[in-house]
Amino acid sequence: MGDGGSFRKILVVAELKGDAIHPVTLELLGKGREIVEHIGGEVCSVVFGCNVNKTKASELIEYGADKVFLFNDPVFSGLNTMVYAHNLVKLCKEEKPDIVLLGATCFGRSLGPRVAAALKTGLTADCIDLRMDEKGELIQIRPAFVGNILAHIKTRTKPVMSTVRYKVMRARDRDKGRSGLIVEKNAEAPPYGSIRLVGGAIPKKLNIADAEIIVSGGRGLGSPEGFRLLEELASLLGGVVGSSRPPVDDGWIRKEHQVGYSGSIVKPRLYFACGISGSPQHLFGMKDAETIVAINSDPSAPIFRVADYGIVGDLYQVIPLLIKEIKARRGIKC
Amino acid sequence: MLNIIVLVKQVPDIEKVRFDMETGRIDRSSAPAEINPFDLNALEAALQIKEKLGGFITALSMGPMQAVNSLRDAMARGADDAILLEDRRFAGADTLATSHTLAAAIRKIGSYDIILCGEKTVDGDTGQVGAEVAELLEIPHIYYVSRIVNVSEKSITVVSETEDASYVLESDFPVLVSVTRDVNKPRLPTLKSKMKAMKSQVKIWHAEDLSGFLEPDKTGYAGSPTSVQKVVVQGEKTRQGRVYRQVEEGLAELIRLFESKGLI
Ligand SMILES: Cc1cc2nc3c(=O)[nH]c(=O)nc-3n(C[C@H](O)[C@H](O)[C@H](O)COP(=O)(O)OP(=O)(O)OC[C@H]3O[C@@H](n4cnc5c(N)ncnc54)[C@H](O)[C@@H]3O)c2cc1C
Ligand SMILES: Nc1ncnc2c1ncn2[C@@H]1O[C@H](COP(=O)(O)O)[C@@H](O)[C@H]1O
Numbered sequence: 001m002g003d004g005g006s007f008r009k010i011l012v013v014a015e016l017k018g019d020a021i022h023p024v025t026l027e028l029l030g031k032g033r034e035i036v037e038h039i040g041g042e043v044c045s046v047v048f049g050c051n052v053n054k055t056k057a058s059e060l061i062e063y064g065a066d067k068v069f070l071f072n073d074p075v076f077s078g079l080n081t082m083v084y085a086h087n088l089v090k091l092c093k094e095e096k097p098d099i100v101l102l103g104a105t106c107f108g109r110s111l112g113p114r115v116a117a118a119l120k121t122g123l124t125a126d127c128i129d130l131r132m133d134e135k136g137e138l139i140q141i142r143p144a145f146v147g148n149i150l151a152h153i154k155t156r157t158k159p160v161m162s163t164v165r166y167k168v169m170r171a172r173d174r175d176k177g178r179s180g181l182i183v184e185k186n187a188e189a190p191p192y193g194s195i196r197l198v199g200g201a202i203p204k205k206l207n208i209a210d211a212e213i214i215v216s217g218g219r220g221l222g223s224p225e226g227f228r229l230l231e232e233l234a235s236l237l238g239g240v241v242g243s244s245r246p247p248v249d250d251g252w253i254r255k256e257h258q259v260g261y262s263g264s265i266v267k268p269r270l271y272f273a274c275g276i277s278g279s280p281q282h283l284f285g286m287k288d289a290e291t292i293v294a295i296n297s298d299p300s301a302p303i304f305r306v307a308d309y310g311i312v313g314d315l316y317q318v319i320p321l322l323i324k325e326i327k328a329r330r331g332i333k334c
Numbered sequence: 335m336l337n338i339i340v341l342v343k344q345v346p347d348i349e350k351v352r353f354d355m356e357t358g359r360i361d362r363s364s365a366p367a368e369i370n371p372f373d374l375n376a377l378e379a380a381l382q383i384k385e386k387l388g389g390f391i392t393a394l395s396m397g398p399m400q401a402v403n404s405l406r407d408a409m410a411r412g413a414d415d416a417i418l419l420e421d422r423r424f425a426g427a428d429t430l431a432t433s434h435t436l437a438a439a440i441r442k443i444g445s446y447d448i449i450l451c452g453e454k455t456v457d458g459d460t461g462q463v464g465a466e467v468a469e470l471l472e473i474p475h476i477y478y479v480s481r482i483v484n485v486s487e488k489s490i491t492v493v494s495e496t497e498d499a500s501y502v503l504e505s506d507f508p509v510l511v512s513v514t515r516d517v518n519k520p521r522l523p524t525l526k527s528k529m530k531a532m533k534s535q536v537k538i539w540h541a542e543d544l545s546g547f548l549e550p551d552k553t554g555y556a557g558s559p560t561s562v563q564k565v566v567v568q569g570e571k572t573r574q575g576r577v578y579r580q581v582e583e584g585l586a587e588l589i590r591l592f593e594s595k596g597l598i
Pocket of ligand 1: 244261301
């Protein structure tokens, strides 16, 4: 390495969410553009699907890709990671990108390591920042040890591969006038590993990672009924209900609501932590929220150290008052 | 009878481990070592499969000599055999080098139907080793498995999670399955099984035991394409930090906050 300033090829692996492009893909395209504007090079993207057309490819161009490889083939209907991996490996061998970026989503984190192992290259998981150093080498920054520290990681093999967390980078504004090249590719079936989809997708009621306002409760709720109170506050604010791990373990609320190390990582505009002590494992999932509000009866609870606004008090006293006040201001009768 | 391999790593107990904010270093001596919590779910899944169909469970780990204790623990919980890959030359491995080493040992073990691993390790925290091992063995993998629906003599049916949906997937053997902590509730070792495990032998394999299966330049620090350049303590975002002990005052502040965010 150390070939700073040379022509760089960045490949962003697009992820589809139903028919739409996952926003993390657009964020990665934005980062890709930032890198090439700095040191030169081109941003490529690849999209796989059983029903993707050129319009989707054009959208990737409008968000920053110079070239899009389009794989449209029924082999991608099944949710078999091996199919994606096989075709992505083949593309990387042909195109020889310097950097390959994927979202640190279930899709990217399942596909990325398979491809990295096949290409015998390094992969850095769950990055929250990517920077070029003075040598023109990529520094990948990721949280380690439950978010206590940030590790700066370099890869000495090519391509440098990273999965990048959702909502840490900024997508560019869509530029309908941007032009680029669309290259249609033929897909191949992998030589081994047939994974069969039995029945259809069972959609989840909630994708908390996308929520803008989250009202979370913890063990301090004392009983599952506490979530009804949080539900009322959440719906008044147009948000959703979240949870720390103990209520999920005790069966008070479904796993989809869990925020933290073994749950979801969220980055809402407003996060309420009610009856949550603020363990490192919980903070891991929510500490990048724009504004954090904590309600806890224990003034020494660690959650107050990360909160913007904290109220020391019994949540069963505070939240009903808050609900009453909001309703009063909106002219809703209680 | 199924041959099942469970990948287990010894990690420091992250709820107890102390951390030096000044140097950004983890003081591993400050906390007891234990089996990575997610790997206990993988082991429990193996035990349940064995109970249903019969089988032989091998717990496999790469790590320092002390990791023998975690493998004994795995045997106390019901693993039939345990192998520790220990060698100075394995040290300093990133996920790719770890995967090469584990895959080499699995090739040496020879026959396997299901390889189970945890979603991630609490110290490495990448969730990459499973899929990398699967790729190196040229077998399929299924990630984020929250439920094992059915296992037969030749295939497994599982529920795999993504952010917005769950999918029922089926694969023939051999396959690698990576489980989340929702898949089961790991059982505790009994006193009797602990006693038995104390006497049981953990096999130790060094680099030469893997010769013919592992290229020497693919393991340890030398075989690791990624390296940590530096570690920094995460700068906390500056927060308002306004804590109110008077509920009325706090409420008034929250109402102002909602107004500023256009919520009311
Ligand atoms: C591998 C691993 C993964 C984990 N993953 C996660 C994860 O993803 N998410 C997660 O949250 N945790 C996770 N944990 C668990 C974590 O370590 C903590 O145990 C957990 O976060 C504590 O949850 P809590 O704050 O709700 O409960 P507690 O720590 O028990 O806190 C309850 C709080 O409620 C307050 N309280 C009680 N009554 C009231 C009241 N009436 N009004 C106001 N306040 C009240 C108390 O003062 C206390 O601060 C994980 C642990 C491990 C080992
Ligand atoms: N050194 C190791 N020895 C055995 N298994 C491991 C090792 N490292 C990782 N694993 C397995 O791979 C999974 C994912 O680990 P990681 O990629 O480190 O987050 C773990 O839950 C283990 O099952």
